[in-house]
Amino acid sequence: MTAAAENPQTTDEGKRETSTEQAASPRKIPGNLPYISTPGTLKRVLEKLVEAQRPDKFTADFLANVLKMSGGGARSTIPMLKKMGFLSSEGVPTDLYGKFRTEAGQGAAALQGLRSAYAEIFKRSDYAHAADEAKIKDIIVEITGLKSNDAVAGLIRSTFNAIKSFVPQDIDVAKSTAGPDEREVPDRAPPPTPELDRLDTAPLRLAYNINIVLPETSDLNVLNAIFKSIKENLMR
Structure with missing residues (x-):
């Protein structure tokens, strides 16, 4: 006779423990929508990590030692923070984690984390965070295909x-989800027009109009002297 047969109570207790562990672990459901068994714990962890x-x-x-949050419910928040993009796969806090800790950036970081964890929901509603x-x-x-009253759906x-x-x-929403290339940039000077480009490269040419008033005289020597002077001084 085996030990299990001699003590059926031990066997029953083992089955109950296994059943409890299976019930406590998250079920795999369609859509990959994450959840934890104590959502309130997640909210308290997020509040505490800011401080x-x-x-x-x-x-x-x-x-356990810094945030004073212990137990299975608290530990289950670590995978959740990874899905939100607050932690790397190795558990190292990301830039988004740091942004969430700031007063100015907390809302945008929370929305980005929500979108990362629940991408399937946001595919169906861009404003799921504001939906009823x-x-x-x-x-x-x-x-998920679950019933509306299913505990996991809740x-x-x-x-x-x-x-x-x-x-x-x-x-x-536009600013909180925009990538680096989509954010506002300072105004820049407009590019030069083709007309200005041509002026910059074309050679400079100047034209002068000179009006000469001749004296009233019939003396050719005087006129010859004037035209000679013009030729020598102005038409070089």
Whole structure:
């Protein structure tokens, strides 16, 4: 007789533990929409990382000892921050992480993180961050194929809302999502016109009109002297 057969209670407890672990881990669903089992924890972590010094690496140890957030719910925020683009695949805070910590850049960074994590939702609504609950719920159901009352569908929506809470409703979407080449640039002087170009390269030619008033005389010597002087002094 095996040990399992001698102690059926141990076997049952093992099955229950396995079942609990499977229930706690995120289910794989269509659309790749991320979620965590405690969305409120994500919101608290985002609030706390603004106040804390930026770490060299965002780890479970940093969560527990600096942000004072421990447990499985807190640790599950690390993969979520990676999906948002706040952390690299190695857990190193990105420029977007730094931008989120600033008062001026927080809203735009949150929106960019929301778009990164929920790209499928934003494909269906460019202004999903400003959409009402009913619309977001319908989009999630459409993407995932889940029932509207499915617990996972609710967690996706709650996780989405946890990030969305940092995005101002009146945010300028164009500026917050523009790439470096699309942002406003200072006015530059207009290029020279072809006419000006031709003037710059053409040789300079000047023309003069000289009016000579001859005296009233019939003396050819006087007239000859005048024309000789003109030839020698003005027509060289």
